[in-house]
Amino acid sequence: MTLAFHVPGSTDGWLRRLDARWKIAAFMVAIAGASCATGLDSVFLAAAAAIALARCGCVSSRRLYARIVPIVSLLIVFFGWAVFRPRPGEITSNFYGVPLSRFALAMLFAIVCKTVAVVTFILTLFEATPLPELGQGAAALGVPRLFVHLVLLTQRYIYVLAEEFARLRRALRVRGYRNRCNRRSFATIGAVAGTLVVRGHEQADRVYHAMAARGFDGVFRSLSAPRSALADIAFFVTTALQPSH
Amino acid sequence: MSEPILDVQNLSFHYPDGKVALADVSLKVGGGETIALVGPNGAGKTTLFLSLAGVLPAAANVIRVAGLDPGVAAQRKKLPAYVGILFQNSDDQLFSATVGDDVAFGPLNLGLSPSEVHARVTEALAQAGVPGFENRVPHHLSGGEKRRVALAGLLAMKPHLLLMDEPTMFLDPRGRRDLIRWLKTYEGTKILATHDLDLVLETCSRVLVLDGGKLVADGPANAILADAALMDAHGLEVPYRLQKSTVG
Numbered sequence: 001m002t003l004a005f006h007v008p009g010s011t012d013g014w015l016r017r018l019d020a021r022w023k024i025a026a027f028m029v030a031i032a033g034a035s036c037a038t039g040l041d042s043v044f045l046a047a048a049a050a051i052a053l054a055r056c057g058c059v060s061s062r063r064l065y066a067r068i069v070p071i072v073s074l075l076i077v078f079f080g081w082a083v084f085r086p087r088p089g090e091i092t093s094n095f096y097g098v099p100l101s102r103f104a105l106a107m108l109f110a111i112v113c114k115t116v117a118v119v120t121f122i123l124t125l126f127e128a129t130p131l132p133e134l135g136q137g138a139a140a141l142g143v144p145r146l147f148v149h150l151v152l153l154t155q156r157y158i159y160v161l162a163e164e165f166a167r168l169r170r171a172l173r174v175r176g177y178r179n180r181c182n183r184r185s186f187a188t189i190g191a192v193a194g195t196l197v198v199r200g201h202e203q204a205d206r207v208y209h210a211m212a213a214r215g216f217d218g219v220f221r222s223l224s225a226p227r228s229a230l231a232d233i234a235f236f237v238t239t240a241l242q243p244s245h
Numbered sequence: 246m247s248e249p250i251l252d253v254q255n256l257s258f259h260y261p262d263g264k265v266a267l268a269d270v271s272l273k274v275g276g277g278e279t280i281a282l283v284g285p286n287g288a289g290k291t292t293l294f295l296s297l298a299g300v301l302p303a304a305a306n307v308i309r310v311a312g313l314d315p316g317v318a319a320q321r322k323k324l325p326a327y328v329g330i331l332f333q334n335s336d337d338q339l340f341s342a343t344v345g346d347d348v349a350f351g352p353l354n355l356g357l358s359p360s361e362v363h364a365r366v367t368e369a370l371a372q373a374g375v376p377g378f379e380n381r382v383p384h385h386l387s388g389g390e391k392r393r394v395a396l397a398g399l400l401a402m403k404p405h406l407l408l409m410d411e412p413t414m415f416l417d418p419r420g421r422r423d424l425i426r427w428l429k430t431y432e433g434t435k436i437l438a439t440h441d442l443d444l445v446l447e448t449c450s451r452v453l454v455l456d457g458g459k460l461v462a463d464g465p466a467n468a469i470l471a472d473a474a475l476m477d478a479h480g481l482e483v484p485y486r487l488q489k490s491t492v493g
Contacts, residue, residue, distance in 0.1 A: 132342040152342055159384035160336050206337035213298045214402065215325030215354030223349050223359055223366075 013058030015128035015235075020137030022232035027125045029240035034117035040106060043113035050120035053239065059127045064120065071119055072112055079108050131155050136222055149220050157203065164199055168192050249273040250406055250434050251297065252309040258292055258301060258458075266292040268458040274406075274434060281445040281466065282438040284455035285480030290438035291333065293455065294408045299324040311405045326355055329399030331409040335391035336383075344370070344386075344394050345379030351402040362401075369401035370394075374423060388415035392424075407435045413444055442470055442484040454479055 015023070034046035054064055086092045086101035093100045126134070135148040172188065179185055251274040258267040266289045274280060282290050295301040297310060305316035311327040313320040329351075332338045341347035348369055352362040370376050373393040378386075386394060392415060399407060412428075413421045421444070428435065428448045439445060445452060445466055452469040454462035456479040462469055469475065471487045 130342070132346060153340060156340055156342060156383065203337065206332065206334065207340050209295060209300045210330070210332055210338040211340065211350075212300045213295075213325060213328070213330045214351035214398065215322075216350075217322070217354065221350075221353035223346070223353065223362055 013128065015057035015124070016130075018128075018235055019228050019232040020129050020133040021140050022228060022236045023125060023129055024134070024137045024141055026236040026239040027121050029236075031118050031121050033240070034114055034121065037114065040109060040113075043110045043117070046117040047113040047120070050117040050124070054120050054124040054127075057124050057128045059124050063127070064123060067123060068116055068119060071115060075112055075115060076108070079104075079111060083108060132222075145220065153207075157200075157207075160203065161196060161200055165192075165196060168195060248276055249309075250276045250311055251436075253297070254307055256293075256296060256303060256307050258289075258296055258303070265458050267296065270455070270458070270460045272453060272460060272463065274436065276405075276434055277432060278451060279428065279435045279449050280437070281449040281452045282436055282455060283440070283442065283445065283452060283481060288455045288479075289458040290455055291410055292458075294330055294410055294436075294438060297406075297408060298328045298330050300330075325351060326402060327405045329402050329404035329407050331392075331395055331399055331407070331412055333411045333414055335388070335395040335415065338395040338398060339383040339386075339391060342382065343379065344375075344381045344383060344397075347383065347394065348379075348397045348401050351398060355402065365401040365403070366397075369397040372400050373397035374427070389417060389420035392416055392420065396427075405434060407431075407433055409435060409437045409439075411439055411441075412437055413439065413441045442482070443486060446470060446484055446486060454481070456480070 030046075030050070034043070034050070037043045037046050051064070055061065082104040083100050084098065086099055086104070091102050093102055093105070129137070132152060135152050139145050139148045169192075172192070177188060179189075251272070253270055253272050256267055256270040257265070259265055270289075270293065282293070284290055292301065296303050296315070297308060299315035299321040303316045305314055308315050310324060313324055313327060315321045315324055339347050341350055345366055348366045349362050352365050357365070366379065367376075370378055373396045375390060375393045375397060378390070378394060381394075383391065383394065392412075412424055416424060421441075425444060425447050428437075437445070437449060449466050452462070452464065452466045453460060454469065454475065461479060462472075462475055467487070470484055473483050476483050
C-alpha cells in the first residue's frame, strides 16, 4: 500500500523556481521582522503581506487556511479570556453590556497577526521549495550538513515507518483489537511502539549497508548547484522589507 | 569458464553473537555468467552478498572481485564501482528525496563530473524501464517502480558484477516478466539470490545451493534443481516445470 501524503515543496510556480538560499534568507528576515513588529498596523500589514505572498506563490488557499484557522482558534482560546478580564482603571469598550479590555484586545490582535504572518511565511517557504533544495540551501547558509542530512533522511523514512505502523495497526484490528482505556491496551500500544523502534533500527542498518555498497564515505554529494539570479535578489529585497512597513 | 570475475576461497563469517553465517565458502564466477544462489531462509545468502560487496568485513586474500580484495581497505573503497547489490527491500535502497538524487548517489560518490552523472542517471532510468522518473518521490512509487528505480541506481554505477537479493520480491507478474526479459538481455555478470526457482530456470545457467552458511552444491541449473533428494535435504522444492517433465 502506498500512502497518499501531500509532499511539501510540490507546489509549482515562480516562487519554486527561485534559488533556495535567497528564499530562506528572505523568509528568515521577514519572519524576524514580523516577530519584532510593534504597531497594530505593522503586524496587520505583515500578516496581509504573508498571505498575499503565499497566494502569489501558488500555495493553495485550502492548505493555507487548513493550517491557519486551527492555530488562530487555539490562540483565541488561550489568550481570549484576558479580553473579558479588564484590570481596574483600564479603558474598556462595552460589548452588549460586557466590558472588554482594549489593551488585551490589541494584544490578542497583535499575537494573532504575528502568528499568522510567521506560520504563513514558513508554510510558503516549505510549499514552494522541495525539501532537498531547502536542505542544500540551509547547508549553504551555514546549517550543519549532518543536521541537514538527518532531516532529509527522516523525511524519507517517516513515510516508510508510517506504512509500517499502518500494517501493524491493520494486523491488530483484524485480530479484534480495539483501543480501550485499560492495561491491556496500554501494553499493546507499548509493544507496537517498541516494534516500530526495533524495525526502524533494523531498517537504519540496512539503509547504511545500501549506502556503503554504493560508495558512501560520509559525504553527501549533490547534482544541483544553486545559482543566483537578479530575480532572487529582487525577491529577497521585496520580501525582507515587507513587515517593516 | 571465462576469466573469473569473482574468486572466493574459504570465506567464513560469524555474527557478534557467535552465530555462524558463512563457513568455508569457496566459489569462482566467470565474466558474463548468470548464477542463482538458492537456499532456505537464514542460509547466509544476504551475508555472502554483503561480504562480496565489502560491506561486511572479510580477511585479506579470501575474496577477489574484479581483481580487488575487499579485505584490503584501499581496494575495498574502489569496490562500489565494480559490484552492485540490489537489496531485498527497495525501501532500504531508496533513501534520497527524489528518484534522480537516488540514482545519482552512487555515481557522485565515484567522483564523476555532473554532466557524466546526469547522462548516467538518464541512461540507467531508461535501461530499468522508468525513463523520466528523475523528479518523482520514492514513497509515491509502486513496489514494482521502486524495484526498477533501485535497479537503475545500480546500473548507473556500471558494475561488473550485479548481486540481486530476491529480485522478484514485491513484483507483480508483469513486473516479474519484465525483469526476466531484462535479465536475459543484460550482459554483465549476475548472481541472483532467490526462492523463485522458475525464474532461476529461465535465466540462470548455474546454481549454487547454500545452507547453514555452507555451499552444499554447485552445478548446472537443470541438474541441481531436478535433484529431488538434494532439494528436499536443504528445504527446497523441485520446480513444478521439472517435476512435470520427470513424471512425463
